[in-house]
Amino acid sequence: PAPGMESLPEAVLIRILASIPAVDLVLVCRLVCCQWKNLVDGAALWILKCQQEGFTRAESDAENWQNFYFLSKKRKNLIKNPCGEEDLEHWGEVENGGDGWKIEELPGDFGKEFPSEEVHKYFVTSYEWCRKAQVIDLKAEGYWEELMDTTQPKIMVRDWYAGRSDAGCLYELCVKLLSENEDVLAEYKSETVTIPQDNDANWTEISHTFSNYGPGVRFVRFEHGGQDTLFWKGWYGVRVTNSSVTVGP
Incomplete structure (x- = not known):
């Protein structure tokens, strides 16, 4: 010294x-x-x-x-472009059922404002199943192998969804923790959420926390999607926004 x-x-x-x-x-x-x-x-x-x-x-x-x-x-949202500000940038494995994904401004037709003023847009689905995914490379985000294997910090997943008040729709969320070779080490799959026609169009948060998942986790695969239940041409399906994955102390 x-x-x-x-x-x-x-x-x-x-x-x-x-x-x-x-x-x-x-x-x-x-x-x-x-x-x-x-x-x-x-x-x-x-x-x-x-x-x-x-x-x-x-x-x-x-x-x-x-x-x-x-x-x-390090704590931050590891999902890139969670609210559609960059169109579908950073989202992969995009499935465009019906007329495909579309980005709209909040609150949208027959919709409600989002609980946070920081969120301005959402993704909306069509009359056949629409799906999109994002794979997070934990090491690239600064979560080194020993930290993930020994500390096994909690991995918190959140998503928000809503329907139009004039249309019924379906929503699903599936999140997987993957190894280096992309073997599934842990998985959370929501039930298929059914929102009836004439709903209140309120935004609903869904969340899951992974903990004690064992060593070897290197990637998080986040996938969500949905459709309407009326098969109307256009964009009457579920709306999603403000998705997040955070690694917490």
């Missing part, structure tokens, strides 16, 4: 180290000397960094504060 650093009280040294970016702490500072390695591997430094950034948890102690910090720092 720099001259005099080794004589600093540990609490002062922790405050200094806490001002350094986390990646540098792990990749550089750990290697400086035995004392710094112990501090970077210990809880106190990461508890302070969590406090500084406003990352809190209900329990008084995390199993691993370093992992908790990194997971909190």
Whole structure:
């Protein structure tokens, strides 16, 4: 360490180290000397960094504060283009039944406003089954293999759906956790949700949390879709928006 650093009280040294970016702490500072390695591997430094950034948890102690910090720092929606702002960009395996997928502005005909003002558009299905999927590469998003295998952080999935008040429709959600070879390690499949004609057109949230799913998860495959039940030409099927997948501490 720099001259005099080794004589600093540990609490002062922790405050200094806490001002350094986390990646540098792990990749550089750990290697400086035995004392710094112990501090970077210990809880106190990461508890302070969590406090500084406003990352809190209900329990008084995390199993691993370093992992908790990194997971909190990385936390974001891993679904790209969840609300149709970029048309169908980033969505794959698109199945365009009937007249296919369409993007419309909220609230839409015979529709309701979305609960969040940040959401302006939605995807809408047609008179035969429409489906679309997105595969999330966890490693590419910064969730390294050891973290996924050892910590097995919760994977939270959310989606929102609604019908038109003048048309009945169907909705389905299927999410799979996949290995490197794309073997299915865990799966959540909703029932087929049936929305009757003359419904209230309110937006409904559906959610699922994966936990204790075992080692080996490298990808998350998110798929949803639906159609109308009247077989009317056009776009009278289920509406979906604000889909999200987050990896949480």
